[in-house]
Structures are given as C-alpha cells and as structure tokens.
Amino acid sequence: MMDLQTEIEKREIEDLFEDLLKSFTRPLSAEHEQLIRKAFNFANAAHMGVRRKSGEPYIIHPIAVAKIVVSEIGLGTKSVLAAILHDVVEDTEYTLEDIHNMFGAKVASLVDGLTKLSGTFDSKQASNFRKMLLTLSDDVRVILIKLADRLHNMRTLDSMPYQKQLKITSETLYILAPLAHRLGLYAIKSELEDLSLKYKSPETYKQIELKLRSEQERINYLVFDFAAPIQEKLRAENFEFDISGRPKSIYSIWNKMQSKNVTFDEIYDLLAIRIVFKPKEGISEKRQCFDILSLITDIYTPKPDRIRDWITIPKANGYEALHVTVMGPEGQWVEVQIRTERMDEIAERGFAAHYKYKEEGANESELDRWLLKIRELLRNPESDALDFLDEFKLNLYSQEIVIFTPKGEMKMLPKGATVLDCAYDIHSELGNHCIGAKVNHLLVPMSHVLKSGDQVEILTSDKQTPKPTWIDSAITARAKSKIRDSFKQEQKKHIEDGRTELNEQLEKLKVKPASNTLKKLINHYGLHTKEQLYAEIGMGLVSLDDLETTLHEKSVNKFVKFWKLSFGGDKKAENQVIDKNKPFLLTENQKKANYLLASCCNPIPGDDVVGFVTEGGQIMIHNKSCTQALKMMSSQGDNIVEATWTKSKVLSYLTHLYIKGFDRQGIAHNIINVISNEYGINMRSINLDAHDGLFEGNLYLYIHNTDLLETLITKLSGIKGVDSVHRKDI
Numbered sequence: 001m002m003d004l005q006t007e008i009e010k011r012e013i014e015d016l017f018e019d020l021l022k023s024f025t026r027p028l029s030a031e032h033e034q035l036i037r038k039a040f041n042f043a044n045a046a047h048m049g050v051r052r053k054s055g056e057p058y059i060i061h062p063i064a065v066a067k068i069v070v071s072e073i074g075l076g077t078k079s080v081l082a083a084i085l086h087d088v089v090e091d092t093e094y095t096l097e098d099i100h101n102m103f104g105a106k107v108a109s110l111v112d113g114l115t116k117l118s119g120t121f122d123s124k125q126a127s128n129f130r131k132m133l134l135t136l137s138d139d140v141r142v143i144l145i146k147l148a149d150r151l152h153n154m155r156t157l158d159s160m161p162y163q164k165q166l167k168i169t170s171e172t173l174y175i176l177a178p179l180a181h182r183l184g185l186y187a188i189k190s191e192l193e194d195l196s197l198k199y200k201s202p203e204t205y206k207q208i209e210l211k212l213r214s215e216q217e218r219i220n221y222l223v224f225d226f227a228a229p230i231q232e233k234l235r236a237e238n239f240e241f242d243i244s245g246r247p248k249s250i251y252s253i254w255n256k257m258q259s260k261n262v263t264f265d266e267i268y269d270l271l272a273i274r275i276v277f278k279p280k281e282g283i284s285e286k287r288q289c290f291d292i293l294s295l296i297t298d299i300y301t302p303k304p305d306r307i308r309d310w311i312t313i314p315k316a317n318g319y320e321a322l323h324v325t326v327m328g329p330e331g332q333w334v335e336v337q338i339r340t341e342r343m344d345e346i347a348e349r350g351f352a353a354h355y356k357y358k359e360e361g362a363n364e365s366e367l368d369r370w371l372l373k374i375r376e377l378l379r380n381p382e383s384d385a386l387d388f389l390d391e392f393k394l395n396l397y398s399q400e401i402v403i404f405t406p407k408g409e410m411k412m413l414p415k416g417a418t419v420l421d422c423a424y425d426i427h428s429e430l431g432n433h434c435i436g437a438k439v440n441h442l443l444v445p446m447s448h449v450l451k452s453g454d455q456v457e458i459l460t461s462d463k464q465t466p467k468p469t470w471i472d473s474a475i476t477a478r479a480k481s482k483i484r485d486s487f488k489q490e491q492k493k494h495i496e497d498g499r500t501e502l503n504e505q506l507e508k509l510k511v512k513p514a515s516n517t518l519k520k521l522i523n524h525y526g527l528h529t530k531e532q533l534y535a536e537i538g539m540g541l542v543s544l545d546d547l548e549t550t551l552h553e554k555s556v557n558k559f560v561k562f563w564k565l566s567f568g569g570d571k572k573a574e575n576q577v578i579d580k581n582k583p584f585l586l587t588e589n590q591k592k593a594n595y596l597l598a599s600c601c602n603p604i605p606g607d608d609v610v611g612f613v614t615e616g617g618q619i620m621i622h623n624k625s626c627t628q629a630l631k632m633m634s635s636q637g638d639n640i641v642e643a644t645w646t647k648s649k650v651l652s653y654l655t656h657l658y659i660k661g662f663d664r665q666g667i668a669h670n671i672i673n674v675i676s677n678e679y680g681i682n683m684r685s686i687n688l689d690a691h692d693g694l695f696e697g698n699l700y701l702y703i704h705n706t707d708l709l710e711t712l713i714t715k716l717s718g719i720k721g722v723d724s725v726h727r728k729d730i
C-alpha cells in the first residue's frame with residue numbers, strides 16, 4: 001500500500017486513542033481496556049491508507065466518535081467498541097461476521113444498526129425512517145452513536161463540498177437535531193443546530209456570533225451582579241449549589257428572530273442563569289426547588305406567566321426543572337433554571353442518564369413509555385410505513401409539519417397547513433396560480449390539509465387567479481395576506497377594465513352610462529351592483545357583443561338566451577364552435593385555453609370534469625363530483641358539454657432548466673414573470689434557492705416547441721443577475 005500513515009500521524013492517532021481511554025469517568029477494567037485496544041487496532045488496520053476529505057487518516061473519525069460517545073453522551077464499553085468499528089463494515093472489506101467473531105453478538109448488532117443507518121435519509125424516507133426506528137426500538141444506543149457520528153461529521157464539515165454540506169445540514173436539522181432533542185441530549189442538539197446554521201447561512205451565523213460576543217462583557221457583569229444576592233441567600237440556607245450563566249445558543253436566537261420577527265436587541269431572554277444543587281436529605285427534591293424559587297422571588301420580581309414547573313410534569317423527553325423569569329437589576333428579564341444534580345444530569349445527558357437510572361432500578365420514565373409505544377407500533381404488521389412515519393414525526397414536532405418537494409427537498413410548515421399555504425410558502429406566484437396539488441401522487445384540492453412526510457407537487461395554471469374564498473383554504477398569515485393583496489388588485493383591475501370597455505361600447509352606440517342604463521344591464525345579467533357588472537365584463541364573463549340588442553330588450557327570457565346560444569346567436573359561441581357530440585378538449589396550454597375553471601371546485605388536470613356553456617358562450621369546467629355541478633347537470637341539461645383533459649404530452653413536453661446567478665431582491669419574481677406572464681408557460685414545479693449571495697434554481701416547465709425553449713433561455717439569461725441557464729435531463 002502506498003498511502004500509509006506518517007510517523008507524526010501515527011503519534012497523533014496514538015495520542016487521540018490514549019485520550020479516549022482517559023475520558024472514561026469510571027475506571028476501565030483491564031479486560032475492557034484490552035477489548036477497546038483490540039477494536040482500535042483492528043479498525044486502524046482496516047481503514048489503513050484511507051483518508052478523509054480533509055486529508056487526515058480515516059481512523060481519526062471513529063476515535064473522535066468514540067470520544068463523544070464516552071464523554072458527551074456517557075455510554076459504556078460496548079457502545080465505544082461499536083463507535084470505533086462503526087464504519088468498518090460499510091467502508092472496508094471486513095464483514096459483520098468478522099465483527100461478530102471478534103467482539104461478540106451485541107457489538108455486531110450495534111455495528112449492523114449503524115451500517116444500516118449510514119448514508120442519507122432523503123431518498124425513500126419512509127423506509128429509512130422505519131429502519132431507523134426499528135433500530136431505535138431494538139437498541140437506542142445505535143441512535144446515540146449515530147448522533148455522535150453526525151456530530152463529529154458536522155464539526156469537520158469544512159472540507160466537504162458545498163452541495164454535500166447543504167445536504168448534511170438539512171438532514172441534521174430535519175431529523176437528527178430533533179431526535180437529539182427528543183432523547184433529551186440538549187448540548188448535542190444545540191451544537192448540531194448551531195453548526196447547521198453556520199453552514200447553511202454563514203453570514204447570519206457570523207453576525208449573531210459577533211453580537212453575542214460584544215454582549216459578553218455585559219452578560220458577565222449581569223451574572224455577577226444578578227447572582228450575588230441569590231448566592232448569599234442560598235448559602236445562608238445551607239444549600240450546596242453551583243450557579244452559572246449561559247447565553248442562548250446562536251441557533252435558538254436565530255430561530256426566535258425568525259419566528260417572532262424580532263431583532264437581536266429585542267430578544268430579552270438571551271441569558272439564562274442555572275442553579276444546580278445537591279438536595280438535602282429528608283425533604284423532597286420538588287419542595288427544595290420551590291424553596292429556592294421562593295428565595296429568588298424574594299429578591300427579584302417574577303414575570304407572572306413565566307413560571308414553568310417541569311418537575312410535577314416532566315417534559316416528554318424526561319427533562320425536569322423549575323424555570324422562572326424575573327426582572328434583573330438592569331431592568332432586564334432573566335430566566336432562572338433550578339435543578340438538582342440528578343435533574344441536571346438528565347438535562348445534559350438525556351437518555352443516557354435515564355438509561356443509567358433505569359439500570360439502577362428507577363421507575364419507568366416518560367421516554368420509556370414512548371419507546372414502548374414505538375415497539376408496539378413496529379410489532380403491529382397492520383401499520384404501514386407512512387402511518388408509522390406520521391406517528392413518529394408527530395412526536396418530534398408538535399407544532400410543525402415537514403413536507404417534501406418532488407425532488408426530496410424539505411419544507412417546514414405550521415401544523416394544519418394546506419396545499420395553498422405550501423404553494424405560497426414556496427413563492428407567491430406559485431400560490432396565485434395554484435389549482436391544487438399532487439400529494440403522494442394523488443390529486444388533491446388546494447384546501448387539502450398536509451401531513452408530515454407528505455410529498456407535495458404544486459399544480460398551477462396560468463388561467464388561475466386568487467379567489468376570495470381561498471382565504472378559508474389557508475391558515476398561514478403569509479398566504480392569507482398574499483391572497484387578499486392579489487384579489488384586491490385583480491378585482492380592481494377587472495372593475496377598471498370592465499368600466500372602460502362598457503363606456504367605450506356605450507359611446508359607440510351613443511348611449512350615456514346613466515344609472516338607468518346600468519340598472520338595465522345589471523338586471524339583464526342577474527347581478528346586483530355596478531361593480532359586479534364592471535367586474536364581470538372585465539373578467540370576460542359578460543360579453544358586450546349584443547349590447548345594443550340588450551339595451552333595447554324589454555325583458556329577458558332565459559329561453560331566448562339558450563335559443564340564441566344553440567343557434568349561434570352569440571358571437572363567442574360562434575368562435576368557439578362547441579360540438580356537443582364530441583368531448584370538449586381542455587388544453588394544458590393555458591394561454592390558449594378557451595374555458596374557465598369553476599372556483600367552487602377548482603378542477604385540476606386529471607380530474608373527472610364536466611363543462612357547462614355559460615351565458616357568455618364560454619365553457620365553465622366543474623369537477624364531476626362538485627355539488628354545484630350536480631345541481632346544474634340536473635337542471636340545465638342543454639348546457640352540459642362533455643369535457644376531457646388533453647394529455648400534456650400532446651401539446652407540450654416537460655423540460656428541466658437549471659438556472660443560476662447572483663441573488664438580488666426580486667429576482668425570483670422576474671424569472672417567474674418571464675415564464676408565466678410573458679410567455680404563458682405552464683410550470684410544473686419551480687424552486688429557487690439562495691445562499692451566500694448566489695442563487696440556483698430548477699425549473700420544470702411545459703414547453704411546446706424548441707423555438708420557444710430557445711427564446712425563453714435567451715430571455716431568462718438576459719435577466720439582471722442571471723449567470724447561466726441550461727437545459728438538463730428530467
């Protein structure tokens with residue numbers, strides 16, 4: 001072999017290994033130490049000659065993972081063995097059987113679990129989750145070692161290519177950090193989140209980090225000033241305690257800035273003071289925590305709604321503590337956390353601590369019950385992978401759901417979010433043109449409530465415009481306000497257009513737009529206000545072609561109108577030539593489409609639909625199951641037109657364009673505007689991702705011919721900031 005370790009590297013590796021052995025808090029038995037050495041020598045030889053992306057010998061990684069397993073999670077020898085060996089089966093020619101022969105069944109099964117969990121989760125999520133949970137219920141240590149593995153990879157993410165960094169950080173934020181949280185590993189969870197933010201949004205991360213550092217002096221002073229009187233009181237009461245101040249993690253600051261829409265300076269709980277004490281004998285831990293609370297509130301005024309008792313009812317992950325927010329000496333809110341040493345250990349080490357107490361015969365904890373539930377679910381052959389996934393994710397996020405784009409990208413949405421919310425979350429143009437979605441490959445209306453784990457493909461139509469009823473189909477503030485805005489603008493424009501058109505037509509006939517005239521028209525079309533009349537004209541629902549006749553009509557008979565329609569009395573109908581014997585083809589070329597989509601049922605391509613000839617001679621398309629349509633089918637038989645969707649491939653083919661360039665405000669809007677408004681091209685999906693001042697995007701479009709494609713590419717390339725546009729394979 002060529003590329004072996006240098007002398008310096010050998011010494012470095014040896015030092016790291018010795019350091020690992022020293023990090024055990026309880027002294028290692030000779031037998032265990034020997035086993036660990038054996039694993040190290042074996043793994044070192046197995047990975048010999050292989051280097052990490054950073055150029056280091058590979059073995060440094062498993063040793064570092066083992067170190068985290070011992071000193072940050074607190075697991076024992078078997079877990080350390082598994083950590084040292086975790087990449088051997090995956091990356092070298094040794095098999096699980098070799099591990100089994102050398103280290104026994106338990107270590108082999110842990111390594112097996114870790115091998116199965118290697119790679120990323122973003123493809124075939126459901127089956128991977130199931131796999132993950134099977135191992136979780138089998139032996140939770142697999143997950144803990146996996147978390148250590150990920151933590152070390154995140155700590156050394158620098159040498160990875162950017163794409164890979166994004167992929168790993170997304171996955172970390174999506175599944176591993178919440179899992180760490182669920183298992184109560186606070187320190188690891190926070191570090192995973194901070195590192196994710198650091199690689200995902202380096203600028204934001206740096207800014208917050210700088211601000212925090214500039215606050216540090218003030219924080220130190222505050223801790224000293226604030227804590228002094230508390231310390232005095234606790235000493236007077238003979239408590240054995242430790243008091244410390246911790247700033248909030250960068251990620252949680254960022255998260256708060258995002259979710260509460262506040263600036264850094266507006267975050268009042270940047271700092272928490274933690275009191276960890278050794279409980280006195282003979283008095284319950286809970287009593288003593290409340291005693292300390294009372295000592296503190298004797299000094300500082302508490303915020304009435306900010307006392308959190310996690311002792312009486314511990315958090316689902318086992319966390320116990322008493323929290324109180326009080327007014328500090330500088331007129332600042334400070335959170336104080338009160339914990340016993342036992343509670344502190346659970347808070348820091350989470351599941352591992354539970355594990356320890358369980359072995360010592362402690363009661364079944366909340367977490368154990370959760371694990372038990374998972375085991376039951378897994379044993380039940382009826383529960384399919386997706387249900388299972390939902391159940392699991394509901395446990396991870398109570399307030400948020402996670403959905404996937406067709407390409408496997410993840411999006412977080414609030415619980416209860418609909419297809420429409422999702423569309424507006426991606427882009428307001430996508431929302432405005434949304435006609436529904438495919439969720440897990442099934443067509444659903446825009447009001448469909450999404451569940452965690454759903455794969456969502458938003459369907460759009462250029463003909464689509466927001467309707468006032470959409471407000472009820474959305475729950476996010478973003479979607480609601482976009483709908484209102486767009487509807488207001490749309491309506492205004494329709495009214496304006498309609499008024500202009502009507503006035504022009506009336507002028508040609510030398511008729512003044514007097515209120516009598518308007519009233520006549522309003523009655524004729526069965527409307528109520530002149531705004532409605534203008535709007536209907538503006539929207540093209542009311543045709544003015546027979547304005548003169550209408551104005552001279554004494555009264556209107558529905559029968560006459562049908563008659564006119566059937567015999568081509570209406571010009572629009574004439575243009576369209578409706579052959580009621582043949583199905584009416586609904587093109588996906590929306591710009592040319594000569595039909596309207598009913599707003600009551602919002603039919604989408606692929607739906608079973610039926611058409612009705614409107615008074616204006618256009619075809620209104622309803623979903624066959626729509627109650628409105630049922631009513632019309634039974635009452636207006638003459639107006640029914642059979643309608644079917646044209647298959648998209650007849651008229652257009654799906655094309656993938658990859659676009660990248662320099663990010664600037666409004667660039668997404670410009671791009672979508674060109675595609676949708678200037679060229680009227682139908683979008684299947686579109687996603688734009690900005691990072692570090694750059695953006696890239698994948699556009700999936702229905703293109704009719706190559707000429708159009710070339711024109712479009714030229715046009716898109718001309719947008720300020722766009723660097724390149726390429727056609728890619730689907």
Ligand code: MN
Nearest residue numbers: 061086087149
């Ligand atoms: Mn690894």
